[in-house]
Each structure stands twice: as structure tokens, then as C-alpha cells.
Amino acid sequence: MSGDTITHEVPPAVTATAGKRDTLFTPSRAARELALRRSEFDLAVSLGRIRTLPDEGGSRRVTRAEIERLRSEEDFPEALRERVRTVGTGDGAKTMEVTAARFTRLARLGLLVPVAFYLNRYRTVVWLYLAGELGEFAADPKNAALLNRPLPEGLRDQLDTGVDLRSRNWRGRHLGFLLRQADDPWERAAAVASLLDPLQVSEIVGDPYERAHLNRFRLRPPAHGTPGSPAAHLAERITTAQDPDEIDWLRADLARAVEEARTHRPATRPAPRHIPRHPAPAQHTHPTKKPGRPKHLGQLDLAGRLDLAGQFDLAGQFDHAGQPEQTTRPGRSRRSGHPGRPHGLLSRLFGRGI
Known part of the structure; x- marks a missing residue:
């Protein structure tokens, strides 16, 4: 090095901080490192394909070791993308080599479980399925009759009554995703509460401080449409339990989860307000005044x-x-006559x- 070069020694604390910061990746950064779209990354996290850690802000982070583990796998990134690839009804029917009508019937019966959904411009719900799960269902010999033969009479009767278990199956799967990422009893209780109407939650959790604590960990499903719009109402109906037996099961599960959370750590409450008590002012005793002349009778001064x-x-x-009065005689009072x-x-x- 030349003599004109000035070197600065980096303090150990700065080096440690920088190293610690570089070992954790935000979801967006991790998705770029893994050559995934953000939607594919989120689904991989929900499915447990990518391990994450919670941070202080409530979001998730990915360690450098996890990134390196995934990048060292064979056929990266194609193998990882294939594990999170989703298809709709048309492509799903092609994957299973059935008609789109039969595919929809199987999904309505709950035999095919959707993993995600979105609303198209016509406010129609488009259900998405994991391509790998559809391939496994079609390859199972036990399901050959469902794919190639008329459906059993019991299943046809359910379809005739209008059964459609796609929304309910999605909610059950979504709850599993939330519970997988929950690291705290209150987070697990919040995961159950996220599928219930707020009125149902208030009936189970009567304490307002516990409800506020629960909402801190409550994760909302991705927004669909402008709040208050028909699309938003439709999405809310899909993400909220509707069937009476499903509601009863979630209410019981929420009550049990909240009880466990209370035992683990009570909900945060505001500190009681301290009102200082000031001593009462001293009562000063005044000497008793002697009764004097009434003020309305006047005062006699030294001038007379x-x-x-x-x-x-x-x-x-x-x-x-x-005002001075006019007297009849000078120096006399009008009545007494005495000067x-x-x-x-x-x-x-x-x-x-x-």
C-alpha cells in the first residue's frame, strides 16, 4: 500500500451487526434469491417448503443457511417451482385427464382441496390447486372409479342438494398454514379467530383487552377488491366460517386456545392510573369576632x-x-326642634x- 492510503479500522461491534443483518433475508429478498415470484414464495412458506423465523416486527425472515440449503438441492430452482405450481380448473382437468365438469364435481364434493383463490374481473371465484396433488390423486388406483366411471349414488345425491365444500376446505387448509407459523399460544388462538365473525369472537372472548391482544396476532387473508365492494364482501364470505357445525367447532377450539394462552401469559393491560392524594388544606381558625354594629345602620367616624x-x-x-334636606328653621331638626x-x-x- 502506498503511503498516501489511509486505512480505517472497523470496530468489532459494527462488523458483528453487519454480519447479523446479512444472515436474515426479508421475504422479497429471499424470493429473489430463490428465483421465485412472491406468490410462489408465500405459498412455499405456507406449505412448509421454506423455513422462516419471526422477527421483532411480526413478519417473517429467512436465514442465509436456509437459502443455501434450498439452492443446493438438485434441479434448483425448477424442482422448487414445481412443488408450488398451482393450476385452475381447466389445467387441473388436463392434469387428471378428466373433463372440466367432472373435475368441478370432485372439487365440490371435497375430494380435491384448493390451496388458493382469486376473483377475476367478472367477480367469479377462481380456485387454484397444487398440480402435484392432482397428479397424485389421479395416479392412485383407489380413485380410478371416480375418474372413469359414473359417480356413486350417494355422491350424486350430495351434488343434487347443492353441496360445495371448496370454501370450507380452503378455510381448513388456510388454518393449517396459520398454525404452522404460530410460535406463541396467542398466535394460535388468533389463527382460529381469523376464521370467525368478529361477533362470534366477542362472545367467546368477553374481555376487551384480551380481544385487543388477540387482534395483534390476527392475520387477515389477502385483500380482494376495494373494502366495501361486492368483491370484498364475496371474499369475506369465503374466508369466514359459514356452516353451523364448522362455527361450533371453531368456537370450541377458540375457547380452548384462549384458555391455554391465558395460562401461558395474560393479555397486556394498561397500567392503573395513579392519582396522587394531596393532604387536605389546614383549617385555619380565626378568633371569634365580637358582634359589632350592623353595617346597614352605618358607621360613626371621628368627625361625628x-x-x-x-x-x-x-x-x-x-x-x-x-342630598341635604331643606329644614324649616336653620340649625333645627325638622321633627325634634332641637338644634x-x-x-x-x-x-x-x-x-x-x-
């Missing part, structure tokens, strides 16, 4: 004036409205010691 409703001075002037003295009422007042 009595302020009653007006003024009275030693000159004999008295006026209730504050310099108040009239009879004031005499009585003075006589009583006021």
Missing part, C-alpha cells in the same frame, strides 16, 4: 358623621338619598348604645 342611608352631621343635616340633635328615631338608636 353617621353614615346611614345618607349622611347626618352635627349641623343637623340628614338625607336618606345623600344639633337628630330626630326621634336616631335618639332611640343612640339611646340603645349604637
Whole structure:
């Protein structure tokens, strides 16, 4: 190295942090590393094909070791893509070498379980199936009669009554996906609650703090359409339990899961508010005042004036409205006739010691 080169030594803490950050991949980054579309990656995680770890933010991460394990497999990435490849009714019927009508009947009877769905522009539900599972179903000799012969009478009767188990089977499978990724009892309870109507959940979990804690872990299915639109209502109907026996089973499972979660860790509650208690103000005792002259009777000052409703001075002037009165004779009171003295009422007042 030349003498003009300046080197900086990286602190060990920085190196450790960078190494730790590089060992975990976000879902988007992991999908690119595995040459998968994001939908294929999410399905692979749900099926358990890709192992993930929870992070502090509530999402999932993929370790570098898991990425290397998958990339070292034979026929990567084609083999991984084939394991998560999905097909609709048309391609599924071709895979099983049956007509589309028979394929739909088998799916309505619950013999073929969908793994995903979406709504097309006509708001029609398009069910998706794993291509590998359809191939295994067709290759099983036990199912040959269902593919090549008329359906048994019992199955035809169910179809005549309008049975369609595709939505229910999807919900059961989706619940299995959620439970596979649940690492906490509250997460397992939230997985069950995600398939129930909020009213059903509130009846089982009456404590509002427990419901709020449950909603923290509750995962919503992918959105379909604008909230409040007909497409969104249709998707909500598919993702929410509808059959009475299914609802009863989920309610019982939710009650049991919440009880286990309470035992493991109570729900978070707000800290009680502390209201400081201030000591009561001291009662100051005042000395008892001696009864004095009533204020409405006026006060006599040193100048000899009595302020009653007006003024009275030693000159004999008295006026209730504050104006001097006209006397018949100068220096005399109008009633008493004695100069310099108040009239009879004031005499009585003075006589009583006021």
C-alpha cells in the first residue's frame, strides 16, 4: 500500500451487526434469491417448503443457511417451482385427464382441496390447486372409479342438494398454514379467530383487552377488491366460517386456545392510573369576632358623621338619598326642634348604645 492510503479500522461491534443483518433475508429478498415470484414464495412458506423465523416486527425472515440449503438441492430452482405450481380448473382437468365438469364435481364434493383463490374481473371465484396433488390423486388406483366411471349414488345425491365444500376446505387448509407459523399460544388462538365473525369472537372472548391482544396476532387473508365492494364482501364470505357445525367447532377450539394462552401469559393491560392524594388544606381558625354594629345602620367616624342611608352631621343635616334636606328653621331638626340633635328615631338608636 502506498503511503498516501489511509486505512480505517472497523470496530468489532459494527462488523458483528453487519454480519447479523446479512444472515436474515426479508421475504422479497429471499424470493429473489430463490428465483421465485412472491406468490410462489408465500405459498412455499405456507406449505412448509421454506423455513422462516419471526422477527421483532411480526413478519417473517429467512436465514442465509436456509437459502443455501434450498439452492443446493438438485434441479434448483425448477424442482422448487414445481412443488408450488398451482393450476385452475381447466389445467387441473388436463392434469387428471378428466373433463372440466367432472373435475368441478370432485372439487365440490371435497375430494380435491384448493390451496388458493382469486376473483377475476367478472367477480367469479377462481380456485387454484397444487398440480402435484392432482397428479397424485389421479395416479392412485383407489380413485380410478371416480375418474372413469359414473359417480356413486350417494355422491350424486350430495351434488343434487347443492353441496360445495371448496370454501370450507380452503378455510381448513388456510388454518393449517396459520398454525404452522404460530410460535406463541396467542398466535394460535388468533389463527382460529381469523376464521370467525368478529361477533362470534366477542362472545367467546368477553374481555376487551384480551380481544385487543388477540387482534395483534390476527392475520387477515389477502385483500380482494376495494373494502366495501361486492368483491370484498364475496371474499369475506369465503374466508369466514359459514356452516353451523364448522362455527361450533371453531368456537370450541377458540375457547380452548384462549384458555391455554391465558395460562401461558395474560393479555397486556394498561397500567392503573395513579392519582396522587394531596393532604387536605389546614383549617385555619380565626378568633371569634365580637358582634359589632350592623353595617346597614352605618358607621360613626371621628368627625361625628353617621353614615346611614345618607349622611347626618352635627349641623343637623340628614338625607336618606345623600342630598341635604331643606329644614324649616336653620340649625333645627325638622321633627325634634332641637338644634344639633337628630330626630326621634336616631335618639332611640343612640339611646340603645349604637
